[in-house]
Every structure is written in structure tokens, then in C-alpha cells.
Amino acid sequence: MNHKSANLAIISNNTFEATKAVNLDNYDISSALQTTLEFNELIAIFSSKIAHKIPHSAFIYTNTEFALEVKSGVFTRHSCNYALKVEQQQLGELKLMRNHRFSDGDLQLLETLLCCLIYPLKNATLFHQALKMAYTDPLTQTHNRASFNDTIKREMSLATRNVKNLSLIFFDIDHFKTINDTYGHDCGDITLALGAKWIKESLRDSDIIFRYGGEEFVILLSDTDANGAGLLAERIRTSIENHTIAYGMETIKITASLGVSTLRANDTIESFILRADKAMYAAKNKGRNQVVLAK
Numbered sequence: 001m002n003h004k005s006a007n008l009a010i011i012s013n014n015t016f017e018a019t020k021a022v023n024l025d026n027y028d029i030s031s032a033l034q035t036t037l038e039f040n041e042l043i044a045i046f047s048s049k050i051a052h053k054i055p056h057s058a059f060i061y062t063n064t065e066f067a068l069e070v071k072s073g074v075f076t077r078h079s080c081n082y083a084l085k086v087e088q089q090q091l092g093e094l095k096l097m098r099n100h101r102f103s104d105g106d107l108q109l110l111e112t113l114l115c116c117l118i119y120p121l122k123n124a125t126l127f128h129q130a131l132k133m134a135y136t137d138p139l140t141q142t143h144n145r146a147s148f149n150d151t152i153k154r155e156m157s158l159a160t161r162n163v164k165n166l167s168l169i170f171f172d173i174d175h176f177k178t179i180n181d182t183y184g185h186d187c188g189d190i191t192l193a194l195g196a197k198w199i200k201e202s203l204r205d206s207d208i209i210f211r212y213g214g215e216e217f218v219i220l221l222s223d224t225d226a227n228g229a230g231l232l233a234e235r236i237r238t239s240i241e242n243h244t245i246a247y248g249m250e251t252i253k254i255t256a257s258l259g260v261s262t263l264r265a266n267d268t269i270e271s272f273i274l275r276a277d278k279a280m281y282a283a284k285n286k287g288r289n290q291v292v293l294a295k
């Protein structure tokens with residue numbers, strides 16, 4: 001098997017002009033790659049545009065920064081791998097596969113063609129980094145309220161279209177004001193960040209946590225019924241109760257109240273959220289540190 005692993009397609013200042021010239025030679029590829037900022041589309045366009053020059057049966061593109069794996073085609077015996085990078089920016093790894101080995105000439109040509117892909121990939125990376133920042137709460141590294149507003153719409157229409165369950169947990173730290181008042185705002189911030197971390201540790205990959213406001217978090221659970229959501233909420237509650245926060249010489253224990261709602265056929269976004277919010281307040285009224293399922 002011919003394995004040309006971890007080749008770096010690095011374009012330094014020295015070769016920048018050469019790259020431009022290469023792009024002109026492959027104008028068709030370069031212009032097609034300017035039509036999108038989506039990684040999967042970029043790689044698919046690149047693969048199809050180079051197919052007549054470098055025949056291949058499949059590609060796999062991985063990008064750890066965005067937890068992406070894009071693959072297509074029939075996986076075969078021979079492969080070549082490229083770790084793509086420009087100006088210290090990692091752009092992911094591309095692997096091409098086929099039945100017969102890639103010759104040195106093929107690899108040389110491929111490296112030239114990869115120059116067309118590098119800057120579109122860099123633009124896609126910058127775009128998705130900016131998008132990620134706009135949708136992330138900096139303190140807790142959870143999705144923010146703007147992200148919640150977009151995601152709940154999408155998840156509700158997906159659940160309705162596919163006749164799947166969708167549940168929502170409203171999570172609120174108990175007596176959080178006392179932590180701020182007793183130990184200071186910094187300690188409050190640490191508590192929020194740790195609370196979010198402990199919630200995340202209880203979730204599956206498909207569950208999404210959002211910071212809804214101050215000390216309130218919302219967790220969206222796709223394909224999860226009321227029973228499953230209740231069990232998860234209880235697991236989160238127990239995890240919060242069992243952890244201890246070390247702050248200077250102090251050790252602090254916290255608890256949380258959680259409300260759970262499951263999507264109904266006639267729900268609006270507001271009614272779906274309101275049921276979980278009311279259930280969370282019912283948990284507060286019943287003495288806090290508990291889970292209440294919405295009726």
C-alpha cells in the first residue's frame with residue numbers, strides 16, 4: 001500500500017505567487033470552490049473536479065476542530081493522505097483512495113491541485129470559527145440564547161416531520177444569588193462554568209445544552225420521550241448534588257431544580273418552553289433539588 005502520510009500542503013509567503021499561477025491554470029476548479037463555505041461541499045466539488053486528472057474511488061475528509069468526517073465513494077486498497085495547513089492554521093486531513101497505487105507523478109499533480117483547495121478551506125474555517133463564536137457563551141462554553149432560538153425551531157420541525165420525540169429540560173441552580181453574595185461574582189462565574197461542565201458530562205452527543213440566561217440552562221433532547229428525559233434530568237440533578245466546588249479555602253455544594261417537557265402535536269415554541277419552565281418552578285416550590293415532569 002502506498003502511504004504518503006501527513007504531507008503538509010503548506011503555502012508559505014515564498015510560494016504564494018506560484019500558488020496564484022497554479023490557480024489560474026486550474027481556474028475551473030478554483031472558481032467552483034468559491035461557490036460555498038461548507039466543508040462537505042468544498043471537498044465534494046474538489047473530488048469531482050479532479051476526478052479526470054487523479055481518478056479515485058473515494059475520499060475521506062476529517063476536521064477535528066469542527067468534529068467533522070465527510071466521506072463518499074467506495075473504500076479501496078490504496079490511499080494517500082494530506083494534512084492540510086496554511087499559515088499555522090490546521091485545515092483538516094484529506095485522504096483519497098483507489099484500487100491501484102498513486103504514482104509519484106499523481107502525487108505531485110495532486111499537491112498542485114490541493115493549492116486550489118487550501119484558501120477556500122481557510123475561508124470556510126474562518127467562517128465557521130466566527131459562526132461558532134457568535135453562537136457560544138464564552139463563560140460556560142455552551143451554546144447561547146441566539147443558538148437556542150435557531151436550534152429549537154429546527155429540532156421542532158424535524159421532530160414533527162419525522163414523527164419523533166423531542167424533550168426539553170429547564171435547569172436552574174438553587175440559591176445561586178447566595179453564592180454570589182457570599183463568595184463573590186468570580187466564584188459565581190466558576191460555579192456556572194462547573195455546573196455546565198457537569199451537565200455536559202451527563203449528556204449524549206446528540207443532546208444540546210444552551211445557556212438560556214443567568215444561571216438557567218436548557219437541554220434539548222432529540223428522539224427522547226418523557227420517561228428518558230426524566231431519567232436524564234435525574235442523572236444531572238444527582239451529578240450536581242454529588243460534586244463539590246473548591247474555591248480558595250472554601251468547599252461549596254450546590255443543587256439544582258429541573259423541569260422537563262416533551263413536545264406535543266399542537267405545541268408552539270413558546271408553549272413547549274413554558275411547560276418546562278413551569279415544571280422547573282414547581283420543583284423550586286416543592287423545596288428545590290428535584291426534577292418535575294410537566295403535566
Ligand SMILES: Nc1nc2c(ncn2[C@@H]2O[C@H](COP(=O)(O)OP(=O)(O)OP(=O)(O)O)[C@@H](O)[C@H]2O)c(=O)[nH]1
Pocket residue numbers: 139172173174175176177178180184185186187188189192213214215284288
Ligand atoms: N456570577 C454570576 N452571576 C450571575 C450571572 N448571571 C446572573 N447571575 C446572578 O444569578 C442570580 C440569580 O438569582 P435569583 O434569580 O434570585 O435566583 P436564585 O438565587 O438562584 O434562587 P432560586 O432560583 O429561587 O433558587 C442573580 O444574583 C444574578 O445576578 C453571571 O453570569 N455570573
